Every structure is written in C-alpha cells, then in structure tokens.
Amino acid sequence: MSRLLKFVFLVFAVAALAACSSTPDDDGAPVDDRTITTGSGATGGTDTSGATGTDISGAGVDDGRRGALNDPANILSRRGVFFAFDSYVVEDQYRPLVEAHARYLVGHPAARMVLQGHADERGTHEYNIALGQRRADAVKRMMMLLGAKESQIETVSFGKEKPRNPGHDETAWAENRRTDIVYVGE
C-alpha cells in the first residue's frame, strides 16, 4: 500500500500565505487571526499563521471620509443587497443603496470595493459559487452604469459557504441570497 502513508511527513510553512490580504471580515472586524495550516498528513500539519500579515488599511479608502461608510445614519453603512429566489435582479428597494455606493466610488476614485455574492443552500457547492458570482456581478453592473469604474470593483462569490443565517427555512434562505458590499481596507 501506499508509500505515502509511510512517508516521513515533512511540513512546510507556506510563506506565500503571508501575502494574503487583510480585507475585512464579514462583521467588519479586521482579519488578523487568520490561520492556515497545511501539511501532508501524519502530524496534522503546521501552523503557518501566514495571514496575520500585511495591514493594508486605508490603501483604497480616503481616510477623511471613512466615517461616512460606517455612520449608521448614512445609507453607506448599509451593505447588503438581497435577492429573490432564483433571481439576480437588483430590486427597486435596493436602488438607493446601490446608487449611494456608486456615487461614493465616483467621488473617491482611489476607493476600491469587493462585492461578495452569496447563494442559499439549495444547490451544489460549486454551482452556487457561480450563482453568487452572478449576484455580485449584477450589483457591479448597476454601479458601473452609475459611473463607477470597472477597476474599482472586484466581484467574488462565496456560494453557500458563508450563510448569514445558518437555518434551513425560507427566512434563512432569503437572508443568504445576497451581495455584501465591502470596501478594501476596511
């Protein structure tokens, strides 16, 4: 049987991980505790803790205006665009929110954002990545129509991997079909 299992398992710190960015966590807290462990087996791997790394706060956001993004009274503090089942259309109720963020990008050419698309759990892991991507792309398209630059917006998808509500009913699913707006450097 496999030579692999008899192997003296060497473990390597993966220095490349140190390069991973410190974009904000879902709750807005800085990500400074990310720990990735990789290995080949027997030892269970080694902590590389690579991601404790680089603080790029402020890299894309005008510090003077960051208050507006987090001021609860400001529409810019609202970051979720929710979608109907099997839908990728930004509903009218979210237009003011999307427009406000688009205006912010237009007014702050150095600002960068990541739109994180999500799907509910009714689908396969990988197909739902594609569905979440479509929801992020829909918000991006609307922002670009409103003048934001393509280079300011990266769209990514978490599929069904990061549900906002871990439940298995329609209420949970409705909360999970969404695009989260996250500014780089927050």
Added chain:
Amino acid sequence: MKPRGFLQSLRRISGIAGIAIISALLLMPLSARAQLTIEIIGGAGAALPISIVPFAGEADFPLGISGVVGGDLTRSGRFRQVDSVGIVPRPSTAEEVNVSIFRARGADAVVVGSMRPMPDGLVEVRFALVDAVKQQTLSNMVYAVTQQQFRATAHRIADEIYEKLTGEPGIFSTRIAYITQQGTQHQLQVADADGDNPQTIVTSKDPLISPRFSPDGSRIAYVSFENRKPVVYVQSLLDGKRQAVANFRGSNSAPAWSPDGTQLAVTLSRDGGSQLFLVSATGGGEPRRLMSSPGIDTESAFMPDGQSLLFASDRGGTPQIYRLWVADGRVERVTMEGAYNVSPRPLPDGSGMVFVRRDSGRMQIATMDFQTRQVLALTPGPMDESPAIAPNGRYVLYAARSGGRNVLAAVSIDGTIRQRIGALAQQVREPSWGPLL
C-alpha cells in the same frame, strides 16, 4: 446461521434478512484515530458467500489481518461471510482446506492464511484464496511486512480476493479525501477508503471545498476561501507544499484534473461571468479559455480519454449538463429532463456519468448511461451532493444530510447497496476518491 468470532460478533443482524449494521469503528479497536463509522443500510441478496478463516498465528499480533479483510469484503456489499468456527483443525494453507466442509456450510470461497514473525523483525503474512466450487486455488501470496503495514497488507489481500472473485479491481487500498467542519475550523483530510488513518492536510478558519485527487494520487487540488475569495490550490501529499494555480481577479473554483495530471480545468470569473479555463497544475502562465458562453459554465470534469469535458451550464435556461470536445469546441447537451442537473462525474470507463439532479427541491445522486440516455436515481435525497466515484466504478461516495448533520454516504453504482458513513463529532462533506495505487 448465527455468526460468531471476532468480526462477526460485532455484527448485528436484524430480523430483516440481508440488512446488517456494522460499525467500522468497532472493527478497528486498535485504531484510536479512526473517525468515521460505516454502517450498511441496505444489502444485496446476491452477495457471494465467503469463509474467512482466522489466520494462524494472528492472535500473537495487535492487529489480525483476517478481521480487516472480512470488514473490507463485507462493506463492499458483494460478499457475505460464512462462519468457520468449529472447523478443526483450522486450515491455514490451501492444501489444508477441506472443501466439502466449507461447501456444507454454504461457502463458495475460502480464505486462509498465517502470520509469523521473522528473524529480521518483519512479519511473514501468507494467504490463499480457494474456490470451493471449482476446488482450485485462485491465489497464493506471501508478504514480508512491518507491523505498521498490517492494515495496508490486509487491504491488499482484500483487493486481491475482490478482483479474483468479481473480475474487477478492489478499492480497499485506495484513499478518500473530504472536508470536515467543527465550529469555525475547516479541515481537508485524507483517509484510507475504510475511513481509517485520517490525516489532516489543511486546516483553515475559512471554508474549503472541492478537493480533487490528482490522477496519480500524489497531489490534491482544492478551493480555499482563506483570501476572502475562492482560490484554487494544488498541494503535494508527499511534502505538503502547495501552490495557488488559479488566483485571478474574481472567483476561482471547480478544479478538474486533466487525465495526464498536467493541467486543471477551472471556473474563473476574471473575464466576467463564470467560464471554463485551463491552467497549469504547477501554477504560472496564462489561463487558456476553453469557450465563451453568455451563461454560467462550471463544474467541469474531464472524460477519461481527455478529449472532452462534461460541465454544467445554464445556457439553455436551466442548469444542465453538457459535453465539450476540446479539439473543435463542439458542445452537446447531455441531460434533457428535469430543471436542475449538475456536478457531472464521468465513470472510469467513459460509458456514462454520475451527477446531481434536483427534482421538486430534492437533490439526489443519479447515473446516466451515455448510450441509452437512461437515468437512474441512486439515492433518495433530500440533500445529496458531491458524488465521488470509486476508481473501479462500482461505488459512489457522496455528501448527505442526516439528522441535521452533514455526513458522507456511499452507494453502489446500481443503487442496491447504500452505506452511511458518519463522523463522530463533526460535519463531513465534499468527498473525493483517490486512484488505484
């Protein structure tokens, strides 16, 4: 017939004929690290009756070979054990097998063997397989192994028996990979096909999905969200080194190895939408776009000959499975019925595929034969996904939800035998099955 003996005593035969519940954990009392339990929840009536005689001398060692062999063969669903208790003297070589005694007990095949310490510290393991019907020896082998190799040797013997009696390769020496989750901790683990000997390959606070063994089993591709977006990595199982092979702007996911192990088909959103690209398995270079479509193209899988890929796409309105020929870009729709058919996995002989279909909200594992286009549902659902086909094409490992938990399950390719493989204290999902070694 009342089974007894080491293995059999742990087996509970219910009143319903053919349904046995086996805890693989109990079969491995010496393996503290075992984490998966395997129970057979449906049995095949046509299982071949085989008598596995405890090996001479194995009581002197911490792990008996015959128990592991018996566990492997029973879990395959294609064998039923016939009691050998009370046969005196107990045979340990083919010559010592009195075929008529075993025939009288209903056995069609007999396994005998011995374990003996050698002067150099190794252990000599002998085994023989006797066809009790034709009265001939089908296999006769000798191994010199360390104690650490007992389990591996037992799996090799089970593979040999399986192949001799079914004509197909056994998969007991193969490995599986899967993702576990405990709280916020996600792990990619690799284990023996029976769930024993689990090894942690990656630990992350962020989700991991889509592990895929390379064709030679030496590397594993997977998708990690540790960088706040999906990125495809390839990691060596030999030295643990890993490399991001798809880390472009946007999402990078759905890795699928080319049969020669040099490339991966992946789904990238870097040029908009979700589209299929080829990237180098060693990283670097520009990805090569496989085709352009206005819809979603993802979940690709190479056919065994490498000339075409199956993939899921909603280009026709609903998610369906298509086939792309790499040479000329020709695309053919494969699934015609239903509103959601995704996750295609070609059978090793290319004659068909296993996939996931959703019908009235119920997700099931199904097969399709490419010639007849006939679809067969293998599992009941309601949340079955991530099928991984055994390298001999006989079994499908998949992710299911049971009692609110994510568990692994296995089903035979004809749907007749189903096993639930439960984890003790954690969520398990996203299985992958390694190659024959």
